[in-house]
Amino acid sequence: MSNVRTHRAVWLAAIVVVALGFGIALVKVFNENLVFFYTPTQILGGEVPTGEKTYRLGGMVETGSVQREADSLKVRFVVSDLNSKVPVEFNGIVPDLFKEGTGVVADGQWDGTTFVASEVLAKHDEEYMPPGVEQ
Incomplete structure (x- = not known):
């Protein structure tokens, strides 16, 4: 037993x-x-962990801030969290949903004056419907 x-x-x-x-x-x-992202206020306040080379910045694309270089993929815009603003520079193709006044998350590095993005992800609101899908 x-x-x-x-x-x-x-x-x-x-x-x-x-x-x-x-x-x-x-x-x-x-x-x-x-994956966490940091707001412009956190980045400007020095709250970004040291030792991390790349991280995510999240916020809203400031209305009137998007500038595209002619004959180039370079895009400059400002990300805001309604308290602080951070200029962003990206060299590449932005997503179709990217536009002024919408949410954005960007991977990249802060060089002290500009957030240099290696990737830009556009966020959509809860009312978004993919093109071609009608209710």
Whole structure:
């Protein structure tokens, strides 16, 4: 009888160890892939962690701030969080949803005066409908 109990206890312990290992791995992967963005106020206030070379800036594209260079993919615009403004420079193709007055998240680096973006992601509001989808 004690042999059966020992066998069950070993199996139960093995299941607990495997479940615990799986849970720890899941939390680790989640934390590594969790992406935060910093607001213009945080960037200008020096709240960006040191040692991180690239991070995300999030906010609204300031109305009237988008400037495109002729014969180039370079775009300059200002991101605001309604308290502070950060100029952004991006050399590439911006998403179709990118426009003044809408939300944006940009990956890149702060050089002290300008956020130099390597990627720009446009955000849409909850009323957005993809082109061609009509209700």
